Amino acid sequence: MVHERLLETAISEFGAKGLDGASTRGIAAAARTAMSSITYHYGGKEGLYLATADYIASQMEDVPAGIRVGSEGFPQTPEAARAALHAMLGRMVDKLSSQRSESWSLFIVREQIRPTEAFDRIYAGPMGQMMEALVQLVCVAAGMCDAPASRITVITLFGQVLAFRAARATCERLFERSTTDPELIADLKKRIAANTDAILDSLISERQEQQ
Amino acid sequence: MVHERLLETAISEFGAKGLDGASTRGIAAAARTAMSSITYHYGGKEGLYLATADYIASQMEDVPAGIRVGSEGFPQTPEAARAALHAMLGRMVDKLSSQRSESWSLFIVREQIRPTEAFDRIYAGPMGQMMEALVQLVCVAAGMCDAPASRITVITLFGQVLAFRAARATCERLFERSTTDPELIADLKKRIAANTDAILDSLISERQEQQ
DNA sequence: GTCTATACTACGATAGAC
DNA sequence: GTCTATCGTAGTATAGAC
Numbered sequence: 001m002v003h004e005r006l007l008e009t010a011i012s013e014f015g016a017k018g019l020d021g022a023s024t025r026g027i028a029a030a031a032r033t034a035m036s037s038i039t040y041h042y043g044g045k046e047g048l049y050l051a052t053a054d055y056i057a058s059q060m061e062d063v064p065a066g067i068r069v070g071s072e073g074f075p076q077t078p079e080a081a082r083a084a085l086h087a088m089l090g091r092m093v094d095k096l097s098s099q100r101s102e103s104w105s106l107f108i109v110r111e112q113i114r115p116t117e118a119f120d121r122i123y124a125g126p127m128g129q130m131m132e133a134l135v136q137l138v139c140v141a142a143g144m145c146d147a148p149a150s151r152i153t154v155i156t157l158f159g160q161v162l163a164f165r166a167a168r169a170t171c172e173r174l175f176e177r178s179t180t181d182p183e184l185i186a187d188l189k190k191r192i193a194a195n196t197d198a199i200l201d202s203l204i205s206e207r208q209e210q211q
Numbered sequence: 212m213v214h215e216r217l218l219e220t221a222i223s224e225f226g227a228k229g230l231d232g233a234s235t236r237g238i239a240a241a242a243r244t245a246m247s248s249i250t251y252h253y254g255g256k257e258g259l260y261l262a263t264a265d266y267i268a269s270q271m272e273d274v275p276a277g278i279r280v281g282s283e284g285f286p287q288t289p290e291a292a293r294a295a296l297h298a299m300l301g302r303m304v305d306k307l308s309s310q311r312s313e314s315w316s317l318f319i320v321r322e323q324i325r326p327t328e329a330f331d332r333i334y335a336g337p338m339g340q341m342m343e344a345l346v347q348l349v350c351v352a353a354g355m356c357d358a359p360a361s362r363i364t365v366i367t368l369f370g371q372v373l374a375f376r377a378a379r380a381t382c383e384r385l386f387e388r389s390t391t392d393p394e395l396i397a398d399l400k401k402r403i404a405a406n407t408d409a410i411l412d413s414l415i416s417e418r419q420e421q422q
Numbered sequence: 423g424t425c426t427a428t429a430c431t432a433c434g435a436t437a438g439a440c
Numbered sequence: 441g442t443c444t445a446t447c448g449t450a451g452t453a454t455a456g457a458c
Contacts (some may be wrong), residue, residue, distance in 0.1 A: 002442085016325065023433060034443050039435065041441090068308015074387045106324050113317050114227065115380040123384060131385055151385045152402045157373040158378060163370025169326040170369075173334060174342060174362045193365045194417070195410045202409035234451060245425050250453065252423090270440085425458080432451065439444080 003041065005031040008103075010052040015106035019049050020118070053111075053118035054105045057125035063091050064130045065129050067137070074136070081140035082200060088134065089161055093192065096165040097185050105165045134158065142203040153199060160192050214252065219314075221263040226317035230260050230327070264322075264329035265281040267315045268336035274302050275341045278348075285347070292351035293411060297404050299345065300372055304403065308396050316376045330369040345369065353414040364410060371403050 008030040024045050028035040042048040066073060067084055075081040084158040095101055111119040131154065138150045138157070164171060164179065171179050178184075220242040224233040235256050239246040253259040262295045277284060278295055286292040306312055322330040342365065349368070375382060375390065382390050389395075 016229050016321075017232030018228045021228030025433065026437090035434080037442060045434070098424080102324060106321065109320050109324070109377055110227075110317065112378050112380045113313060113320075113376065119380050123381070127381075128384070131381060135385070143320070148386070148398065149402065152399055153406075155374050155378065155382055155385065155399075156406055158381075158403060159372070159374025160367040160368035161370070162378060163366050163373050165324065166320050166368060167323050167324045167366065167373060169330050170334070170338075170342060171366055174346070174366065175359070177406055187359065188363055188366075190443085191360065191367060195364075195367055195406075198409040199406045202405055206405070209229035235453090236451065246452080247426085248424060256452075392448080426456090428455085429453090430451100431442090431453105433449075435447090436448085437444105440445105 002031070002037065006033065006041070006048070007052055007055045009049055010147055011107055012103040014052055015103045015110070016111060016150075019046070024048070039169055039184065041203060050118055050121065052107070053121045054125075056107060057122045057127065059104065060095070060126040060130070063095055064126050064133055065091065067133050067134050068129055069132050074133075075140060078141050078143055082197070085134070085137045085141055085157075085196060085200075088130070088137070089157065089192055089196060090189050092130075092158075092161045093164065093185065093189050096161060097180065101165060109166055114134065130159070138200070138203075141200050142207065144203070144207060148201065153203065157196060157199070160195060162191070164188060166182045213242070213244055213248060217244065217249065217252070217259070217280070218263055218266045222267060222318055223314040225260055226314045230257070230320060235259070251310050261329055261332065263318070264332045265336075267318060268333045268338065269356065270315065271306070271341070274299070274306055275337050275344055276302060278344050279340055280343050280347050285344075286351055289352050289354055292348045293408070296348045296352055296368075296411075298344070298350070298405060299341070300407060301400050302322040302405055303341075303369075303372045304375065304396065304400050307372060308391065310391065312376060320377055337420070342369070349414075352411050353418070355414070356416060359383055360414065362412065368407060368410070369402075371406060375399060 006027065009027050010022075011032070013027045016022070022045075024038050025035050027048070028038055038044065038048050044053050066086070067088060068074065075084045096105065108119075108122060111122065134154045134157065135146065137149055138153050139146055142153075143149065144150060168179055175184060217238065220238050221233075224238045224241070227233070233256075235249050236246050238259070239249055249255070249259050255264050276299070279285065286295045290375060307316065319333060322333065345365045345368065346357065349364050350357055353364075355361060359369055371410065379390055386395060
């Protein structure tokens with residue numbers, strides 16, 4: 001219980017202020033425990049930071065949802081791959097829409113822009129699996145091998161989802177609606193699905209023109 | 212000169228650690244001045260934070276590049292709007308690819324996820340202009356009025372660009388190339404342009420089906 | 423305008439009570 | 441395993457020299 005409270009608070013504090021900026025005193029107080037328990041359980045501030053990264057990584061396990069490169073259930077036909085792509089992007093929207101994701105998204109974005117050892121830990125887990133799965137799904141869906149184009153496409157697809165969290169204040173202003181509105185989230189999912197289809201189709205026709 | 216050195220350092224420190232996390236001592240030391248000069252010039256830490264937001268906003272002035280809703284040069288035909296859209300997204304990629312954008316992008320993303328008064332100041336400037344211009348350009352390019360769909364589309368287009376900065380560490384891993392590589396940036400721009408065309412075309416055909 | 427000096431609060435780490 | 445107490449360092453703010 002103490003562990004979980006500490007980690008939850010740490011996500012929020014480290015997310016907001018970074019490793020240097022956050023204070024163990026503040027984290028311990030918010031988690032209703034003594035500061036020295038951080039030293040005891042995690043060896044110090046840095047230890048808690050890395051443990052927080054692992055904790056965040058573990059919370060993303062449901063996003064790839066078993067779709068893993070090389071696994072037996074991995075989609076083999078363009079149609080199946082496209083469906084899996086839609087499903088995975090949809091789960092990502094759900095994940096990033098949730099109130100819970102607010103704290104850890106700041107943590108991750110900081111690590112994305114200025115990576116430390118913590119990013120290695122996050123990427124080594126479900127996040128890396130998810131990105132590699134997306135690459136292979138795009139390849140299968142567009143009938144191409146693992147070309148640079150498919151990887152760039154994945155970043156643009158991911159970006160569509162990411163913007164809803166990483167540019168949230170802009171979304172609130174643009175939509176003049178709360179970004180937690182389920183109807184808005186449903187509309188966003190539909191639009192991302194339509195965009196994904198359009199992008200895949202344009203990749204396919206590009207390929208056909210080249211031949 | 213002291214002002215500029217202070218503001219540049221402040222972007223980086225506030226970006227990394229937030230308002231609470233960053234220290235005036237650290238900022239002053241890195242800007243090679245006395246800490247008390249922050250009090251003198253900006254009235255304190257918060258004053259410097261807001262001044263930093265204004266400074267960031269002022270640095271984005273070249274992105275809308277005069278394309279402003281209601282101005283006389285605003286594109287009126289679908290073709291012109293599409294070209295302007297490509298140009299503006301291209302300038303955004305350039306901006307976000309630059310080394311300089313690293314510090315202020317963290318500042319902005321933090322404000323996007325947990326907005327304070329500083330975000331109002333940033334959005335009131337070129338950033339808000341840019342987003343509203345994108346909305347109108349999508350409307351003109353897709354032959355639709357200011358529907359919710361156009362605003363959601365703008366977020367997805369923006370997300371494609373944003374990902375290159377806000378998910379940089381993921382990009383580095385996916386591409387196994389430096390994200391400052393000009394060739395990679397050129398490829399990304401081409402892909403975003405192609406995706407934008409595909410997305411606009413799908414918006415247009417959606418509209419035609421409805422009729 | 424820019425600096426030093428100082429008052430007071432908060433920081434991380436650690437030792438030791440229980 | 442969780443707490444309090446304490447040490448040395450670093451934080452903001454302010455007053456005042458120049």
